[in-house]
Amino acid sequence: MYWEKEIETMPREELMKLQEQRLQKTLEQAQKTAFYKELFRKNHLDPQKIKTLEDLRNVPPTTKEDLRNHFPYGFLAVPLEEVVRLHSSSGTTGTPTVIYHTAEDLEKWTNQVARCLYMVGVRRGDVFQNMMSYGLFTGGLGMHYGAERIGALTIPIGPGNSKRQIWFMRNFKTTVIHIIPSYALLLASIIKSEGLDPKEDLYLHTLLIGAEPHSEETRRRIEESFGAKAYNSYGLSEMNGPGVAFECVYQEGMHLWEDYYYLEVVNPETLEPCSPGEVGEILLTTLNRDATPIIRYRTRDLAYYYEEPCPCGRTHRRISRIRGRSDDMFIFRGVNIFPIQIEKVLMNIPEVASNYRIILDREDFKDTMKVEVEIKPEFFFGDLLKLERLRERIKAELRSEILVTPEVVLVEPGSLPVSEGKAVRVIDQRKM
Amino acid sequence: MYWEKEIETMPREELMKLQEQRLQKTLEQAQKTAFYKELFRKNHLDPQKIKTLEDLRNVPPTTKEDLRNHFPYGFLAVPLEEVVRLHSSSGTTGTPTVIYHTAEDLEKWTNQVARCLYMVGVRRGDVFQNMMSYGLFTGGLGMHYGAERIGALTIPIGPGNSKRQIWFMRNFKTTVIHIIPSYALLLASIIKSEGLDPKEDLYLHTLLIGAEPHSEETRRRIEESFGAKAYNSYGLSEMNGPGVAFECVYQEGMHLWEDYYYLEVVNPETLEPCSPGEVGEILLTTLNRDATPIIRYRTRDLAYYYEEPCPCGRTHRRISRIRGRSDDMFIFRGVNIFPIQIEKVLMNIPEVASNYRIILDREDFKDTMKVEVEIKPEFFFGDLLKLERLRERIKAELRSEILVTPEVVLVEPGSLPVSEGKAVRVIDQRKM
The missing domain is CATH 3.30.300.30 (ANL, C-terminal domain)
Structure with a gap:
């Protein structure tokens, strides 16, 4: 039931100790970057003195614009020879934001995604059709590596060409798909227009839906159309990509992996912390990545967090589905x-x-x-x-x-x- | 200079012994498939009695049509739960041909590609921009895994959008690209039309060119345009994908990895073996793959083989560049x-x-x-x-x-x- 039981069900107190410990490594890496070195200096911050998660609040948040303005290497904390992959945003609205990964970073990311997939029941023996774009976009390759780690049969088909998607789903008895939610609804209607019933004529038991904010009502429609479970996936390329947070089988909020990230939910205007249930902007600090440390990243994604423990037994905090992006509004x-x-x-x-x-x-x-x-x-x-x-x-x-x-x-x-x-x-x- | 010195420079006699040894495993796997079981039965062949490479000639060749006609699982030699990846041809001309891989198969393929890249000087510290399509086509993911294994910084940009390709090449100081040869010439002319000199304004030292037959004259033009070396790459999805054969720095024929494949060059009409230097069709038998064994596959690719040893010290037989496909003619x-x-x-x-x-x-x-x-x-x-x-x-x-x-x-x-x-x-x- 758990991919890594010990870490997934770690008592919160221990988990926070682990976070503070890993925070030291993140700060150490940050000091090796041009951007944070300058940020600490300008703000008279001694990273050696940032010991607790509480202390971290003194560090000004990092924005997408910071990433852009310090292109290409301002956030790089390791020698370039240690980097084995880069991912970048499409850059349609200016300079792309670039995230670098060492081999160990990729290894950890793969584990993180495998943890999510395992949580919702994806196993060796499943046939996983990955309809997300492969390439610089993290949705395709990120989920691909995680599914491969689990040992599911991965079909790297990528997006688009609905008739071909349906042909593959039927011929290879696909059990799990990774898909954008609005496309899932479109695909269901195309399947019906071909005279097929998505509930009867496919072999799906699970849809992984992400890359686009969507409502609970949309999810319910997807589940009804396919007669399968749809799990909400949250990620952004600045924080690796898919795998940042993921729903468990209770489908009530997404577990954000706190051994990988330190989570804050804040008022987007004042940056004051929100209480549980109060919608605010998600701020994330990487805790398990060497090449590109990012501290208090302003995701622009709006959500709230749950305080109550989850019946699934995982202790990592849940966030609500994304209620929108502060820049979508x-x-x-x-x-x-x-x-x-x-x-x-x-x-x-x-x-x-x-x-x-x-x-x-x-x-x-x-x-x-x-x-x-x-x-x-x-x-x-x-x-x-x-x-x-x-x-x-x-x-x-x-x-x-x-x-x-x-x-x-x-x-x-x-x-x-x-x-x-x-x-x-x-x-x-x-x-x- | 060698990725795996022992195997790459193995004396031919030993290499052939290794081939015969691995052939036994291939035959064992083949017997587990519906297709070969029937083929052996129909032809009164006892695979136990096929001991030498010579004996193999009694097995009728396998064609693309065989792969298609036995879709989807006729060539599968392992339980489906052991398969972690499938690749398939585009299927534009009918049922696609599908190749299945176990985790170990992928591991071996990755090593095979890494061996090719290392041979032509790709190293940790290189920046590798992969302009081949990611997804079901093997060119993108195949080369991606190999470059990652070496530890080169891999940019999974995929094909197309020349202006963006150029922007990435300049901003990340790309040193190696993987590209279709006709597109390499087009890209050079686009670079020039932007007022740049591909020799002066880029950082390239190596192009890996494949996926399309091309002439020596085209290669020379590519090298002149970019002021960089262009190495010929040969592969086909039925035999994994890229990495089947690859040029060494002497650029005189491509070393076909004989620990992975048994090579025959035959007259396409009579199937009689060709002599060195005589153009014929390449037949390949997988020797290092579990999920999808294929025996004497008719590639339709025309080339000849070299008998003389290569000055690079590798003992694996060289084949000429592909002179065309029997179905291109x-x-x-x-x-x-x-x-x-x-x-x-x-x-x-x-x-x-x-x-x-x-x-x-x-x-x-x-x-x-x-x-x-x-x-x-x-x-x-x-x-x-x-x-x-x-x-x-x-x-x-x-x-x-x-x-x-x-x-x-x-x-x-x-x-x-x-x-x-x-x-x-x-x-x-x-x-x-």
């Missing part, structure tokens, strides 16, 4: 809105199909919001009066969630653009 | 022609740029061949009379190589379609 007529709030409402309405989008625009100096919603065929091609009532219901439920009333347009199933990668949910035309 | 007015023959002529003419294509058509029941050739700008935009003389010269040289006279059209540099993947050289419109 849009402001509409003065209200802060996360796309995932809208998704949550829509996915709870049985008549709604799996695709939707939010279009923001400006008309006569006033912001407008239109939500286009695909409706399942059995409802869309039915009674017009009922359809109008459905539209009003959606409007009302959206209003009660986001406090403003958007225009709602019901559209034919399959009429909105689809993506085999991360879904584009918000189109903001106000900037033009 | 086209018949034009009764003459067998390989595209590579045409490439060889063109790349030897200094005025010719890097791109060309061959268009076959039918007019009034007669076959026609047109060769479109890009000419370097300094010659194309010059004296028309000289251009006409150049055209006549190309025609004459082609005639003396392929024995028929094609129409030759000189075109502006950059005017023919380019590909970031495998180049499409022959367009055969006669089939319509």
Whole structure:
């Protein structure tokens, strides 16, 4: 049931001792980097005097911009000859952020991912079809190495080409897939459109869903469509990639591996610590990586943490599903809105199909919001009066969630653009 | 200088003893597969009696069609739970061919690739940018694991997006790239069009070129363009992928690792063995793989083997560069022609740029061949009379190589379609 019982169920007190111990190594590595050396100097911080997790609060957080501004080697703590891999963000919005790994770093990351997969029941004998992109993006290779470590039969198929995905799933009796949640819903509808039943005609027992914030309602739909369990996966390339936190079989929060990271949840404005249950930004400090130490990284991901112990017996703290990213949020007529709030409402309405989008625009100096919603065929091609009532219901439920009333347009199933990668949910035309 | 000195320089007699020994294991594994069990039965062969490499000739060769017809598990020799990876051909022309690997198979393959890379000087401290596709195609992951084993810094960038490739090469001071040869020439021209000199403004010392037959003249052009060494790599997914054979620093033939494969070169019609220097089809038998044993596989690749020992000290037999594939060959007015023959002529003419294509058509029941050739700008935009003389010269040289006279059209540099993947050289419109 556990990949590494001792560490996964370690009493919290011991776990925190381990964290403080590993923190020393992280600080030691940090001092070897150009960036932190300068940061410590400028802030009159003596890393030798940072002994406790409490002390760590004096170190200013590190941001994505810091990583970018110190490209390429400002965060590198080992001689370049010891680096065997680099991963980088796509760099579509400027200089990419780059993370370096030693062979030992990769080994630890592989173990970390194997721990997650084992936790949700992936075993030797499973057939694991990895639909995430291989290459510089960490989702593909990261999960690949972990599954291989467990000894599952790994199919490195990568993303896209749904018909081929389905062909492989059927011919190799795939039991586990790794997939972006919005694509999982699209894939289910493509399977149905081929006259197949994803519940009956596949061999899946588990989906690993990640790389995109999504709501509990979306997860439930995925599980219902495939008749299989869907587990939420959290990771970011700055913290290795997949494997940072992962749901256990209780599906109530994701265990964040505290022997690998020190977790803080803080108010994004004041940086004051949040209490359990209070949504804030996740800050992470690497505790088990040599090449690229990062201290108090501002992930921009919003979540809360649980204080209660988990019935699974693991003592590593759970975080909630990601409620959004502080940079996903849009402001509409003065209200802060996360796309995932809208998704949550829509996915709870049985008549709604799996695709939707939010279009923001400006008309006569006033912001407008239109939500286009695909409706399942059995409802869309039915009674017009009922359809109008459905539209009003959606409007009302959206209003009660986001406090403003958007225009709602019901559209034919399959009429909105689809993506085999991360879904584009918000189109903001106000900037033009 | 050697990754595994003992095995790489093993006296041939010992090496052949090792082969016969390993052959027993291959036959043992083969008997566990549905396909070979039936093949032995049908041909009244007792695998126990196949003791020598000589005896092996009694086993009928295995073809790609056999692999396809016995999809998915006909060639699997181990329980499915022991398989940790599958690779497959793209399956664009029907059922894909699938090769299964145990963890030990992958381990051996990784070592095999590391041996190749080490042979041409790739070391810890090198920066290796892998421009081959990651995923089911073996070129990306195969080379990736080998480079990681050596401890080179591996950039898993994958193919395409030339501007990004160049950006990475410059910013991370890439020293080694893995690339398709036709794309290497295209990339060099893109680098130049950005006002950079591939010789001066990059840090490359080595290119690993493979996945596409190419001529010696193409290799020389690649080396001149980049001011770096280009080593020829041979592999096919049925035999793991990259690492089957690889050039040493003498660049005269590729060492085929005979502790991994038993090599035969045969006449593709009669299957009689060829003598050294005589071009025939390569047949390979796996000697170091458990999950998917394959005996006397008809690769369709045409080459000859060298008998003389190599000055590098390695005793493993060398094969020539691939002269074409028996299924690449086209018949034009009764003459067998390989595209590579045409490439060889063109790349030897200094005025010719890097791109060309061959268009076959039918007019009034007669076959026609047109060769479109890009000419370097300094010659194309010059004296028309000289251009006409150049055209006549190309025609004459082609005639003396392929024995028929094609129409030759000189075109502006950059005017023919380019590909970031495998180049499409022959367009055969006669089939319509």
